[in-house]
Amino acid sequence: FGCSTILVDYLEPALFTSSLPCLLCSPAHAMAGLLRIAFRAGLAGPRPQLPASFTQANKASIPFVPVDWVFRFFPYFSRDKVRFMFRFNQISFGCGLGYFYLWCHTPYKCDNYDHFDESMLYKYVKGNMEKTGQLDENLRIKVKHFYPQTQED
Numbered sequence: 001f002g003c004s005t006i007l008v009d010y011l012e013p014a015l016f017t018s019s020l021p022c023l024l025c026s027p028a029h030a031m032a033g034l035l036r037i038a039f040r041a042g043l044a045g046p047r048p049q050l051p052a053s054f055t056q057a058n059k060a061s062i063p064f065v066p067v068d069w070v071f072r073f074f075p076y077f078s079r080d081k082v083r084f085m086f087r088f089n090q091i092s093f094g095c096g097l098g099y100f101y102l103w104c105h106t107p108y109k110c111d112n113y114d115h116f117d118e119s120m121l122y123k124y125v126k127g128n129m130e131k132t133g134q135l136d137e138n139l140r141i142k143v144k145h146f147y148p149q150t151q152e153d
Contacts, residue, residue, distance in 0.1 A: 067088075
């Protein structure tokens with residue numbers, strides 16, 4: 001037929017008859033055979049498993065209180081499922097906002113720019129500039145005010 005015998009060996013022999021010689025040589029048929037081989041190889045391999053955090057989510061839910069406990073121990077709070085979902089989203093949004101603004105965004109922390117940590121590269125470059133006198137020249141011509149100063153200031 002003009003096709004390689006390797007392709008014919010991997011494909012199912014029951015599909016090939018002497019009345020279909022053109023299908024063996026077509027690229028679409030070869031691709032279908034390769035896809036079939038890849039699919040069978042995928043089925044023969046080990047099955048992927050989800051992490052334990054996903055499979056045990058109903059026993060140890062996130063955050064803090066499992067939702068099935070709310071339905072079990074607080075039937076009045078969870079009587080209307082749509083309202084419960086709405087309240088759960090509101091409470092979760094409030095917890096996230098509080099976490100961000102009260103814990104992660106503490107005011108006046110790390111705001112002292114006078115005592116910043118100097119990296120090794122900064123110290124190296126500053127030391128080289130001190131040796132050559134370039135640092136003194138840069139400090140002499142440095143502008144320390146945004147607006148022009150008068151003689152009185």
